[in-house]
Amino acid sequence: MGASFHSALQSLRATRGWKSIFRHNSAVTNRARSLAVRGNLLLHWLPVKVKDRSLRVRTTYYLGSMSLMLFVILVVSGVLLMFYYHPTTPQAYNDMKDLRFVVTNGVLMRNLHRVAAQLMVLLVFCHMFHVFYRGGYKPPHEFNWVVGIVLLLLTLALSYTGYLLPWDQLAFWAITVGTNIISSVPLIGNKVRFVVLGGHVVGESTVLRFYVLHVIILPLLAFLFIALHIWRVQKDGGLTVASKDDEG
Amino acid sequence: MSDEKTDPAPANGDSLRDVSRRDFLNEITLGALTVAGVGSATLTYRFLSPKVLFEQSTTFRAGDPDLYPVNSVTCLQDQQVFIVRTVAGFYAVSAVCTHLGCITQWKPEENIIVCPCHGSEFEPDGKKIQGPAAHSQPHYAINLTADGELEVDKLQTIEADKVLKI
Structure with a gap:
């Protein structure tokens, strides 16, 4: 055989x-x-x-790889959720309820997306701290560190835009409070908030705007920056490996 | 560019720079791209700013002034505004907490406005008594319409000492 x-x-x-x-x-x-x-x-x-010591668990704890895997899980589960979700009010809330109680395996997909999203934020932070304490921001990795910061911000933006989409009380108030913070920026704050919300209060157009950001603009940017990030690891001469990684 | 040596004062008296064709075209292209970039950014910003809002109007009528007794605070739940009538006259105070946007409540027994979320307290005229709110509650523009009703504009904030006298 x-x-x-x-x-x-x-x-x-x-x-x-x-x-x-x-x-x-x-x-x-x-x-x-x-x-x-x-x-x-x-x-x-x-x-x-690849240097074999860069493959050891203690070199990276695979935190970056795990973040990438979570991103893949989020894309797949997110696309599946899109088949049932309408970015309108109050339909968005009803769709979320349908996913939980009516759609076959809907609760699995929704929770997969939710938990993976929260885990991704956590792991991206762990990845950042781990790289920082290993001195991974030092030359020749300094540009890739900046790319990593962009990816951190994209992860947080994806998390934040996704938070509004269930259209429940938690979502509404989180976005109300968060966008009120924008309006305290001098001079342009209120204008930025108006464009982000598509109005003066969090409403139907806000859901649509956050949906567009959440399902196409931010994931596309994240995809491009992830590709750049991984490619740069190779171009900058591999992962940061300290000599002590040889021990034990 | 060595224009000082090779280029004596031109016939018409202007000090023209000796610009090569390539530099000229590069600068023209860069300028055109800058104009196009600023134009696209402005266009996109204006496209994204909605002209028609499908939300509650920010200007609303609060009814006949006689509906409000002297020395009273009335919460208009739908509009998230307090209509306050004192001996001096009327003013409209926002009911949206300046801290994080929760809806504050009027406590007549203690004569204060309290936020249920984080406990900020305000005077009936919106003046902050205690935080975590950083600012006092803003006053909205309040006027009488031609047919004698109160009208409040929530997009226009006014000084706290301006009172509508009737």
Whole structure:
């Protein structure tokens, strides 16, 4: 069984179609392996070579990877939730109730999205503190640190815009209070608040605006910055590894 | 650019800079892009500012002045405004707490306005007694309409000592 699968894979790799997709096929030398990674869209942002001590748990605790996995979970569960959600009032609240009590596995999807979102904020902060205490902001990583700060802000913005969407009391007051903070910015505060809310109070247009931010603009920005972030890890010479990582 | 040496004063007397074609086109392009960028930003901002609001009007009629007895504080729940009538006249005080936007309540037995969320206290004229609110409650513009009703504009705040005399 194993042998026949292996031979089937070998013959598949010999086909013209496979070779047209994966151009560096028989990776027997280090150069060919490197080219195979560099030439593949899905792999090219990963390093061609990795120091084995950078793969140890204590080097990163995989906090960044876990944040990325949570982002993937949030995208998938979020897209599924979109099939049932109308960004209007009071329908938004009813849709949220439907997801909890009517839709099959709706409560799973909603809670997956909710818990993953809260966990992502937590893990992104843990990731930031961990990188900070390891000195990961120092050259040559200083630009990637700034990209990380942008990602932290995007995570918080995604979390905040998503908070309004269930359209319950908690959502309404959180956004009322939060946007009142905007209006204390001198000169432009009230104008910014008016554009963010689409009115003078949190209402129907606010839900729609936050929805658009939450499902397309911010995730797209987050996707671009995550790609840049991971690609820069490789370009800046890999993860920050201290010599003490060799011990124990 | 070495315009001082190679470029003696031009015939018409103006001190023209010796600009290469490439620099000229670069600057023109940069200028055009700046204009286009500022224009797009302004256009987008104006597009995102709604002209028609499907929300409660910020100006409302509060009815006949005689509805309010002298020395009374009346909370208009729907409008989130206190209509206060003193011997001097009328004023309208916001019922939205300046701290974090909760709706304050009038306590007639203690003669104060209290916020249920974090316990800020205000005088009937909106003056802050104790925090956490940082400011006193604003007064809204209040006027009489032609047919003799009170009208309040919640977008216009006025000085606390301005009172509508009737």
